[in-house]
Amino acid sequence: MAARTMWVNGPIIVGAGPAGLSAAACLHTHGVPSVVLERDDCIASLWQRRTYDRLRLHLPKQFCELPGMPFPASYPEYPTKHQFVSYLESYAAAFHVQPRFRQSVASARFDHAAGLWRVRASDPSESTTEYIGRWLVVATGENAERILPEFAGAGSFKGPVTHVSEYKSGEPYRGARVLVVGCGNSGMEVCLDLCDHGARPSMVVRDAVHVLPREMLGVATFSIAVFLLRFLPLRLVDRILVLLAGLFLGHDLPRLGLRRPDSGGPLELKNTRGRTPVLDIGALAKIRAGEIAVVPGVERFVDGGAEMVDGRFVAADAVVLATGYHSNVPQWLKGSDFFSGEGYPKAEFPEGWKGESGLYSVGFTRRGLAGVSLDAVRVAGDIATAYHQDSKTTPSSSTVCSVAHMVPSQAQT
Numbered sequence: 001m002a003a004r005t006m007w008v009n010g011p012i013i014v015g016a017g018p019a020g021l022s023a024a025a026c027l028h029t030h031g032v033p034s035v036v037l038e039r040d041d042c043i044a045s046l047w048q049r050r051t052y053d054r055l056r057l058h059l060p061k062q063f064c065e066l067p068g069m070p071f072p073a074s075y076p077e078y079p080t081k082h083q084f085v086s087y088l089e090s091y092a093a094a095f096h097v098q099p100r101f102r103q104s105v106a107s108a109r110f111d112h113a114a115g116l117w118r119v120r121a122s123d124p125s126e127s128t129t130e131y132i133g134r135w136l137v138v139a140t141g142e143n144a145e146r147i148l149p150e151f152a153g154a155g156s157f158k159g160p161v162t163h164v165s166e167y168k169s170g171e172p173y174r175g176a177r178v179l180v181v182g183c184g185n186s187g188m189e190v191c192l193d194l195c196d197h198g199a200r201p202s203m204v205v206r207d208a209v210h211v212l213p214r215e216m217l218g219v220a221t222f223s224i225a226v227f228l229l230r231f232l233p234l235r236l237v238d239r240i241l242v243l244l245a246g247l248f249l250g251h252d253l254p255r256l257g258l259r260r261p262d263s264g265g266p267l268e269l270k271n272t273r274g275r276t277p278v279l280d281i282g283a284l285a286k287i288r289a290g291e292i293a294v295v296p297g298v299e300r301f302v303d304g305g306a307e308m309v310d311g312r313f314v315a316a317d318a319v320v321l322a323t324g325y326h327s328n329v330p331q332w333l334k335g336s337d338f339f340s341g342e343g344y345p346k347a348e349f350p351e352g353w354k355g356e357s358g359l360y361s362v363g364f365t366r367r368g369l370a371g372v373s374l375d376a377v378r379v380a381g382d383i384a385t386a387y388h389q390d391s392k393t394t395p396s397s398s399t400v401c402s403v404a405h406m407v408p409s410q411a412q413t
Helices: 018-029 045-049 081-094 185-196 221-229 234-249 266-273 283-288 368-393 398-404
Strands: 004-007 012-014 035-037 104-111 116-122 128-133 136-138 161-163 177-181 200-204 211-213 278-280 293-295 298-302 305-308 313-315 318-321 359-361
Touching (some): 012 018, 012 104, 012 116, 018 035, 018 081, 018 368, 045 081, 177 185, 177 305, 185 200, 185 278, 185 283, 211 234, 221 234, 234 266, 359 368
Parallel strands (some): 004 128, 012 136, 136 359, 161 318, 177 200, 177 318, 200 293, 211 278
Antiparallel strands (some): 104 116, 116 128, 298 305
16 A cells, blocks of 8 residues: 655654653744654553553652643652653643654655655554655654563463563562562562562562662752752762762662672763662662562573572562663664664764754653753754744745645644
8 A cells, every 4th residue: 555645844753752742842832833653542651551550750840840831739749650641641732732643653764865854654554654844853762662681491481471561560469479670760669569569579680780769868869969960070979879878778788689880870870871770769678678589680480480690599470570671763763873773862962862864852861851851942942943944935835734734733723
């Protein structure tokens, strides 16, 4: 079946998570129309469909606001996932962002002869549409696809194996021995949730990890870090955070199986490698109480559990893979070397938001929602300048308007 062709009078935005919504919203405030393509049937599908029930924002809400709209004053300092989704829905409505859902982008390529981007997307009926426009904004984010590691002997284990994206609550695991593979914020919180529901979790800690208290004397650790960064270099702030973590969490973490990295502080590793420090909300107390067992890496799975790299056997009735996510940009962005093979802009922050030929990225800074907002403001301002210059030099917009009507655009409401 031949693909339909649609001209977009403005940028084509791929992704309707926080990054895509904020980009479209900022463009709207500049009077620039856009079309947002989303493969799922809702905005922020990661938050709505692939997160556990007890999830809250890990940082205070003032660091997670999108441009132009604060959280409701009634929200707690750490909003629940349902409150965050409600905020995003209100945000989309306020800025008239109306994504085209169930549009799975198969390829995006710059046509050098025409000077335009060609984005091919298909819906569940396999009907294909080619969107054509001058600008492309990549907003699929850092967490587009699940990471599913391969383990020796995986077929020998007969119990259920679930990625954390499918985990909702510890209730189905009540009384069970659960091996949680991964010790990031998700792994720690899943273990805590399993304990709260009467399960017996063992947490696999393969690599060194920074663990920080979420708050110190009632003040968010991230707020302290942001304040210190106004006056001190990042590496010194990292040293202070590690020192404070020892004071508030204790110095026995290596004995518990949680060793700190030999090099690189919590902020440095987050910014350079995307390794987010764990913010403790109660898991450490469960570890000290023996309710969460900490075990090293998995050597192989066997019937009834797993053999670990140190030779011990860990019995398990079920496995939860808290192994994270990765970018999927290399799968569909063609003919561009702006992104690395891992799906991140090659240019380091803060230069990774703009490529060549009208290519932009939002949400790949490794700096959470604050980085998303910063990208969105920059991208929208840059596109708006070019868009309005073009509008002044275009002799007639009648053709553009008639064709653009085929694709509802955000600034035409």
